[in-house]
Amino acid sequence: MNRISIDPITRLEGHGKIDIFLNEDGEVANAYLQVPELRGFERFCVGRQAEDMPNITDRICGVCPEAHHMASTKALDALFHVDPPPAAKKLRELFYSIFFATDHTTHFYALAGPDFVLGPDSPAMERNILGVIKKVGMDVAGKVLKMRHDGHHLIKMIGGRPVHPNWGLPGGVSRGITEEQRLEIEKLGREAVDFARFSLQLFNDIVLANKGYVDLITGGIYTHQTYNMGTVDQNNHVNFYDGMIRVVGPDGKEHAKYHPKDYADYVAERVEPWSYLKFPYLKKVGWKGFVDGVDSGVYKATPLSRLNAADGMATPLAQEEYERMYATLGGKPVHHTLATHWARLVELLYATEHWVELATDPEITSPNFRVLPTEKPDEGVGEVEAPRGTLTHHYWSDERGILTKVNLIVGTTNNNAAINMSVKKAAQGLIHKGTVVKEGLLNTIEMAFRAYDPCMACATHTLPGQMPLEVTLRTPDGEVIDSFQQHLD
Amino acid sequence: MTGKPKLALYWAASCGGCEIAVLGIDERILKVAEAFDIVFWPCVLDGKVRSIEKMADKEIELCLFNGAIRTSEQEYMARLLRQKSKVLVAFGSCAHEGCIPGLGNVATREEIFQISYHDTPSTVNPEGTRPQAETEVAEGTLYLPHFYDTVKTLGQTVEVDYYLPGCPPEPERIWDALTAILTGALPPPGAVIGAQTTVCDECPRTREEKKIKEFKRTWEIIPDPEVCLLEQGIICCGIATRDGCGALCPTVGSPCIGCYGPNEGVQDFGARMMTALASVIDSDDPQEIESIISRGIPDPIGSFYRFSLAHGQLRRCALPLEADTLDATKAA
Amino acid sequence: MSDTFEPKIVAFLCNWCSYRAADLAGTSRIKYEPNVRIIRVMCSGRVDPTFVLKAFSLGADGVMIAGCHPGECHYLEQNYKAMRRYYMLRHTLRSMGMEDDRLRLQWASAAEGVQLAAAINEMIEQVRALGPLNWSANWHENGRRLEALGRLAQEHAEAMEVPA
Numbered sequence: 004m005n006r007i008s009i010d011p012i013t014r015l016e017g018h019g020k021i022d023i024f025l026n027e028d029g030e031v032a033n034a035y036l037q038v039p040e041l042r043g044f045e046r047f048c049v050g051r052q053a054e055d056m057p058n059i060t061d062r063i064c065g066v067c068p069e070a071h072h073m074a075s076t077k078a079l080d081a082l083f084h085v086d087p088p089p090a091a092k093k094l095r096e097l098f099y100s101i102f103f104a105t106d107h108t109t110h111f112y113a114l115a116g117p118d119f120v121l122g123p124d125s126p127a128m129e130r131n132i133l134g135v136i137k138k139v140g141m142d143v144a145g146k147v148l149k150m151r152h153d154g155h156h157l158i159k160m161i162g163g164r165p166v167h168p169n170w171g172l173p174g175g176v177s178r179g180i181t182e183e184q185r186l187e188i189e190k191l192g193r194e195a196v197d198f199a200r201f202s203l204q205l206f207n208d209i210v211l212a213n214k215g216y217v218d219l220i221t222g223g224i225y226t227h228q229t230y231n232m233g234t235v236d237q238n239n240h241v242n243f244y245d246g247m248i249r250v251v252g253p254d255g256k257e258h259a260k261y262h263p264k265d266y267a268d269y270v271a272e273r274v275e276p277w278s279y280l281k282f283p284y285l286k287k288v289g290w291k292g293f294v295d296g297v298d299s300g301v302y303k304a305t306p307l308s309r310l311n312a313a314d315g316m317a318t319p320l321a322q323e324e325y326e327r328m329y330a331t332l333g334g335k336p337v338h339h340t341l342a343t344h345w346a347r348l349v350e351l352l353y354a355t356e357h358w359v360e361l362a363t364d365p366e367i368t369s370p371n372f373r374v375l376p377t378e379k380p381d382e383g384v385g386e387v388e389a390p391r392g393t394l395t396h397h398y399w400s401d402e403r404g405i406l407t408k409v410n411l412i413v414g415t416t417n418n419n420a421a422i423n424m425s426v427k428k429a430a431q432g433l434i435h436k437g438t439v440v441k442e443g444l445l446n447t448i449e450m451a452f453r454a455y456d457p458c459m460a461c462a463t464h465t466l467p468g469q470m471p472l473e474v475t476l477r478t479p480d481g482e483v484i485d486s487f488q489q490h491l492d
Numbered sequence: 493m494t495g496k497p498k499l500a501l502y503w504a505a506s507c508g509g510c511e512i513a514v515l516g517i518d519e520r521i522l523k524v525a526e527a528f529d530i531v532f533w534p535c536v537l538d539g540k541v542r543s544i545e546k547m548a549d550k551e552i553e554l555c556l557f558n559g560a561i562r563t564s565e566q567e568y569m570a571r572l573l574r575q576k577s578k579v580l581v582a583f584g585s586c587a588h589e590g591c592i593p594g595l596g597n598v599a600t601r602e603e604i605f606q607i608s609y610h611d612t613p614s615t616v617n618p619e620g621t622r623p624q625a626e627t628e629v630a631e632g633t634l635y636l637p638h639f640y641d642t643v644k645t646l647g648q649t650v651e652v653d654y655y656l657p658g659c660p661p662e663p664e665r666i667w668d669a670l671t672a673i674l675t676g677a678l679p680p681p682g683a684v685i686g687a688q689t690t691v692c693d694e695c696p697r698t699r700e701e702k703k704i705k706e707f708k709r710t711w712e713i714i715p716d717p718e719v720c721l722l723e724q725g726i727i728c729c730g731i732a733t734r735d736g737c738g739a740l741c742p743t744v745g746s747p748c749i750g751c752y753g754p755n756e757g758v759q760d761f762g763a764r765m766m767t768a769l770a771s772v773i774d775s776d777d778p779q780e781i782e783s784i785i786s787r788g789i790p791d792p793i794g795s796f797y798r799f800s801l802a803h804g805q806l807r808r809c810a811l812p813l814e815a816d817t818l819d820a821t822k823a824a
Numbered sequence: 825m826s827d828t829f830e831p832k833i834v835a836f837l838c839n840w841c842s843y844r845a846a847d848l849a850g851t852s853r854i855k856y857e858p859n860v861r862i863i864r865v866m867c868s869g870r871v872d873p874t875f876v877l878k879a880f881s882l883g884a885d886g887v888m889i890a891g892c893h894p895g896e897c898h899y900l901e902q903n904y905k906a907m908r909r910y911y912m913l914r915h916t917l918r919s920m921g922m923e924d925d926r927l928r929l930q931w932a933s934a935a936e937g938v939q940l941a942a943a944i945n946e947m948i949e950q951v952r953a954l955g956p957l958n959w960s961a962n963w964h965e966n967g968r969r970l971e972a973l974g975r976l977a978q979e980h981a982e983a984m985e986v987p988a
Binding site for chain 1: 505506507508509510511512513515516518519534540541562563565566591592593595596597598599603604607608609612613614615616617621622623624627629630631632634636637639659660662663709710711712713714717737740741743744745746749751790791793794795798
Binding site: 541542545564565567568571625635637638640641642644759760762763764766767769770771773775776778781782785786789791792793796804805806807808809810811 | 880975
């Protein structure tokens with residue numbers, strides 16, 4: 004069978020490669036997205052001090068270390084059976100909202116932006132942030148840079164470092180904020196809300212006003228009818244920091260709602276021999292293969308999933324946008340993978356509004372940001388929504404607080420099966436007998452995984468590059484039937 | 493082809509934080525893009541390995557390589573980029589000293605696979621499937637790289653021209669290093685581009701005298717925000733760690749965890765921590781000393797070699813005795 | 825030539841007490857096994873844990889640190905530092921999978937040639953019973969590494985080769 008290898012995939016967490024196999028009719032028989040790396044956190048965290056875990060798990064991902072830091076800190080609260088004071092929780096949630104807004108900005112403008120602002124088939128040389136700037140103007144770039152700069156500046160101010168904070172403790176956080184800091188956080192938060200609204204307007208003007216893009220978004224090759232998972236508060240509104248995990252079926256009906264500590268009753272992980280990354284699925288539905296539908300345990304945990312799994316947003320402007328999105332796309336739930344980009348911007352708006360809400364909370368500068376644990380540690384689960392999906396840390400320790408066992412289900416991992424299915428479906432939809440394989444086509448296949456914002460997002464800028472690329476189709480005898488290359492000079 | 497010098501950035505066993513840190517230089521990244529032709533940066537650009545393989549030796553002017561080496565693919569890329577690059581910089585703690593992935597050196601491939609693919613409570617794997625170097629699927633063969641028992645640093649794999657420490661290096665230090673490289677104001681090859689002093693130098697806390705009767709875990713006390721953390725019994729690695737960050741962690745009330753690696757002239761980070769803490773223990777009685785140590789430092793590997801295990805003199809924990817008979821035909 | 829394992833022990837002896845004890849053993853014709861490589865330092869407090877770790881990484885099967893008895897240090901208190909470092913090292917090496925008997929702290933005054941020789945002999949036998957340490961073998965990969973590296977270049981060429 005003929006094979007097209009894309010190695011490495013770029014703009015993806017860690018490393019990945021796609022192998023597309025074509026049958027004799029020139030149709031795509033199958034496509035596999037392999038993850039060729041593993042580091043072994045679940046093993047080498049055994050024997051470590053529990054309090055080191057927020058710092059160690061920071062290094063699972065350098066784009067969303069704050070997510071791991073927070074899930075880990077919450078796991079420590081549970082491990083030590085200590086309840087942080089209300090001010091501590093608000094501080095954590097404020098920090099988390101700032102991070103969420105920053106991370107979503109990064110993904111939308113650097114990864115998704117070029118595909119939509121310039122078009123998936125646009126010349127590769129232009130399809131990056133500089134092409135975006137040329138098209139929409141330097142003003143936009145300046146706003147994006149400012150948003151990212153402000154976000155990391157505040158993350159550093161509150162959590163210690165702009166990448167890999169060192170702040171969370173069982174029972175609270177290591178330091179609070181002063182009134183002076185609070186004023187700056189509030190000011191930048193209000194500017195961030197404006198930026199989020201601006202981003203949604205941009206999406207409206209450039210994407211939704213363009214019929215071609217709307218067709219792409221709502222078209223069949225990027226659609227999968229799967230379960231969706233997200234975290235909701237007591238009003239069933241999206242919450243990134245804390246709540247119950249809610250899973251809805253392809254028809255939108257609630258399948259399960261559970262406390263994060265019960266995750267192992269609902270989620271199981273499967274192993275395939277061709278990837279180092281495992282494949283979670285819903286236990287009660289069961290694994291039926293890489294297929295859609297109510298009988299398949301495959302689920303997604305993405306911004307779109309969170310909006311599908313919730314009944315609304317907890318802040319007013321985001322709620323308006325939530326309603327507008329569903330009205331435009333024909334009601335809930337939405338299964339169009341590319342609509343995830345829209346959902347991401349709705350979440351961006353919520354994150355910035357919530358940032359301002361918390362920054363103006365009277366308790367936020369309270370000196371009461373920490374209590375000491377009094378009980379012996381034994382076992383605990385901490386969960387948050389990482390930008391890429393539900394993130395769960397589960398620790399067991401001895402009475403000295405030395406870990407004896409660790410289980411982690413990381414955001415992007417939730418989506419591993421769905422990502423594979425999306426890549427395969429896109430490839431099957433785009434490559435047929437006689438198709439001339441061009442770079443733009445491959446990029447359009449890549450858009451299928453990019454919508455999931457796989458954890459390793461690049462940050463502010465994609466840079467101009469010549470994107471050297473080559474694709475070769477060979478028969479089993481090695482004879483070349485077609486090839487395409489660019490910028491190899 | 494633009495004729496500009498070529499720049500490559502690559503990541504091995506790392507987390508992506510170094511990529512974010514590079515972009516933390518904000519608008520100055522555009523200056524970098526102006527000065528260089530960026531030919532390879534899988535995080536950000538769509539370059540493929542094949543194009544690097546076809547370059548002439550030393551065609552790439554500068555390669556910033558972050559990440560530790562723990563699979564055959566990563567070692568292959570390290571060797572490839574060394575061959576094709578004039579200047580190879582071990583960028584960040586993973587490439588410099590192993591960093592957090594280096595903690596994998598407490599275990600073996602077998603142990604990691606056993607836990608990851610069999611033993612975690614949410615894994616359901618009755619057939620005992622494991623990732624394989626080669627998998628036959630209906631359509632053809634799929635390949636995965638070989639996963640090593642021991643994490644190596646970049647310097648243990650290929651010859652490195654410069655080291656830039658930090659997990660990740662702070663954006664200002666990155667800009668300093670890029671400027672130094674561009675203007676040629678560099679230390680001798682093989683050196684670390686960084687400060688020559690410890691974190692304590694920039695730490696705002698006051699120091700009197702350290703006499704410790706008991707080490708405290710961070711969740712056992714609420715420390716005084718103005719006083720040196722080590723003086724209060726909390727193990728702060730600032731005493732052994734190279735400066736560069738500006739003591740950011742102690743500023744927010746957390747002890748330094750050592751992510752910038754050993755100070756200039758220190759060969760083994762853990763040894764420096766051991767000797768420094770030994771100096772401040774306030775006891776001459778063997779039993780009391782032993783008790784202070786075992787109670788207060790229940791995880792010496794984590795406390796002393798959190799970032800530098802792969803780089804330390806001993807590099808890893810002893811392999812389990814059965815290691816000599818590890819079956820070479822086992823899975824990847 | 826016997827195939828009994830002959831341990832390599834590196835011993836750091838302080839100039840004022842333990843080194844003189846070793847000298848005394850020599851001039852008194854008191855025999856001790858030849859497995860010890862002696863390195864003279866001015867004080868047991870000079871011994872940085874790095875020296876110990878380096879010795880093990882380079883092939884030592886055991887390391888001894890010998891100094892003046894507590895209270896008798898020529899530099900007053902530095903042997904207490906050596907003692908604290910020894911406990912730190914032992915604690916750490918234990919967690920890394922090394923047997924306690926491979927690191928020994930020994931006090932010996934200048935007059936104690938007999939006692940030092942006996943301690944050295946005892947340590948040699950303990951380490952002999954433990955077997956070779958060969959620490960650097962811990963980080964040698966098995967042969968599959970080279971095979972995997974070679975295969976990668978071929979895999980890339982097959983999957984992504986561009987025709988002439």
